[in-house]
Amino acid sequence: MRDETREARQAQIESAAYAVLEEKGYSGASMLAIARRAKASNETLYNWYGDKTGLFHALVRRNAAELREMLAAQIAGGGDALAALERLGPALLAVLTGERAVALNRAAAADPTGELGQAIGREGRETIAPLIGQLLEQARAQGALAFDEVDDVREVYLGLLIGDVQIRRVIGRMEAPDAAACAARGKRALALLKRLYAP
Amino acid sequence: MRDETREARQAQIESAAYAVLEEKGYSGASMLAIARRAKASNETLYNWYGDKTGLFHALVRRNAAELREMLAAQIAGGGDALAALERLGPALLAVLTGERAVALNRAAAADPTGELGQAIGREGRETIAPLIGQLLEQARAQGALAFDEVDDVREVYLGLLIGDVQIRRVIGRMEAPDAAACAARGKRALALLKRLYAP
DNA sequence: CATTATCCGTAATTGCCGTTACGGTTTCTG
DNA sequence: CAGAAACCGTAACGGCAATTACGGATAATG
Numbered sequence: 001m002r003d004e005t006r007e008a009r010q011a012q013i014e015s016a017a018y019a020v021l022e023e024k025g026y027s028g029a030s031m032l033a034i035a036r037r038a039k040a041s042n043e044t045l046y047n048w049y050g051d052k053t054g055l056f057h058a059l060v061r062r063n064a065a066e067l068r069e070m071l072a073a074q075i076a077g078g079g080d081a082l083a084a085l086e087r088l089g090p091a092l093l094a095v096l097t098g099e100r101a102v103a104l105n106r107a108a109a110a111d112p113t114g115e116l117g118q119a120i121g122r123e124g125r126e127t128i129a130p131l132i133g134q135l136l137e138q139a140r141a142q143g144a145l146a147f148d149e150v151d152d153v154r155e156v157y158l159g160l161l162i163g164d165v166q167i168r169r170v171i172g173r174m175e176a177p178d179a180a181a182c183a184a185r186g187k188r189a190l191a192l193l194k195r196l197y198a199p
Numbered sequence: 200m201r202d203e204t205r206e207a208r209q210a211q212i213e214s215a216a217y218a219v220l221e222e223k224g225y226s227g228a229s230m231l232a233i234a235r236r237a238k239a240s241n242e243t244l245y246n247w248y249g250d251k252t253g254l255f256h257a258l259v260r261r262n263a264a265e266l267r268e269m270l271a272a273q274i275a276g277g278g279d280a281l282a283a284l285e286r287l288g289p290a291l292l293a294v295l296t297g298e299r300a301v302a303l304n305r306a307a308a309a310d311p312t313g314e315l316g317q318a319i320g321r322e323g324r325e326t327i328a329p330l331i332g333q334l335l336e337q338a339r340a341q342g343a344l345a346f347d348e349v350d351d352v353r354e355v356y357l358g359l360l361i362g363d364v365q366i367r368r369v370i371g372r373m374e375a376p377d378a379a380a381c382a383a384r385g386k387r388a389l390a391l392l393k394r395l396y397a398p
Numbered sequence: 399c400a401t402t403a404t405c406c407g408t409a410a411t412t413g414c415c416g417t418t419a420c421g422g423t424t425t426c427t428g
Numbered sequence: 429c430a431g432a433a434a435c436c437g438t439a440a441c442g443g444c445a446a447t448t449a450c451g452g453a454t455a456a457t458g
Binding site (some may be wrong): 052118 | 223225226227257305307308309310311315317320354355362365366367369370371387391394395
């Protein structure tokens, strides 16, 4: 099979996996259900992804890569560091509380082996946290913020931005916040951060 | 069966349910596995709890009730409102990131119906949030804090206190914080809160 | 155009789950 | 102490999961 059609087929399969996962949860997302939804054979799924864990690993990897790209674009968008953070905050919140990320977090919570959670942490959080740290350090260099430990500040910012929205989403206690809500939370988090770490 | 032995037996069964849940996850926590662990019959489990959902509902209810009692004791411990908050914060964090609460949140994330998540929200968060709101309003009445919207302040405080520790715990990306870590986070959250809402 | 690898659809295998059912035994009750 | 109720252990039932296997169709390759 040509590489391009194969990639397109994989995108279809992974899209079907998300659809089933969002509808039925991790336990209901059987390989056969995903195969049926993608009009693919389960043999193909096993050949390409090894097993169920492998398929969900692929979902995590792709989702994390897309998030990284999006954040990089926001950072490259110009302006000073705090302006970038103002754009980035709502976008990050929207992704983390969106259907796909929530479905993956639920899958990780349901995975008895804990491998999915490790993957989410490794390829998601632990690669985007440094990006935010860099922005904060830029802001300090530009004289917009003043602090000693960038790790603390980043944690405070993320706590203010995300709060308990993500966990409430994961346990099914909340709908996804719309764009306005994300913007409002991003704005508030940044405003509080400025007050806490004013130069 | 006498009520006291029955209650003791229920405590044993629910303890066994936690043990299996923590070891095997929600999908691995079958009724038979729990019955075996508790040296009970599955017929008893079904007679007492109805079905699997009913058993986990009972776990949520009991856990939430214990948390409420603990918080009430902390509040009743005397001192001004901020002193109570200083005691309460680390204790709350310890419970929310402890093995039992984490196991229940994982179960809620894995539950396709979403009922468990609803129960956790209803009997857990939505009954303890007002307690914290009361403390904050007391602090304002005592002149220790100044703010308009208590809901906002409470959300900021909880965000600072808990951050993403809970979600990271639930997806298996973190060990439970020890007492020192909980105390440190509680202290920091309170210090930041005071700076943000100084009179 | 023929061959060859790949993919689809379906079925088979194995195993465990939730739930119900049923003797045998323990424990309460009067 | 006798009868009744509740509990234990085990088994049975239907269902669905993950994974493997296989013939027929399809598309890439030389």
